[in-house]
Amino acid sequence: MAKGSNPPHIAGVLKELLPLTVGLELAGAGGGGFIVAILHRTINKAKITNKVKDLNESMISKDVGELVLYDVDIDIDVDVV
Numbered sequence: 001m002a003k004g005s006n007p008p009h010i011a012g013v014l015k016e017l018l019p020l021t022v023g024l025e026l027a028g029a030g031g032g033g034f035i036v037a038i039l040h041r042t043i044n045k046a047k048i049t050n051k052v053k054d055l056n057e058s059m060i061s062k063d064v065g066e067l068v069l070y071d072v073d074i075d076i077d078v079d080v081v
Contacts (some may be wrong), residue, residue: 013055013067020048022037 017024024037039048052069
C-alpha cells in the first residue's frame, strides 16, 4: 500500500493489528472497506476479539464506524481439480 494512502485512523488500526498477524490486507474503499488477516497461530479468538474491542473503544471520539470481527475457517484438505 502506498505510504499515506490511508486515513490516519485506518493506518492506526492496521498498525495495531499487524503484530497479531502473519499478514493482512485492506480491501474496498470509501467507507465500505475491510481487512483480511491471517492470524499467528499463537493468537486465539479471545485475543483478537479483545484487540478489536479495545480499538473500537479508542476510536469512539474519532467519528468512525465500529470494527466488526468475523470468523472464517479455511479448509486446506480440499481436492483441487
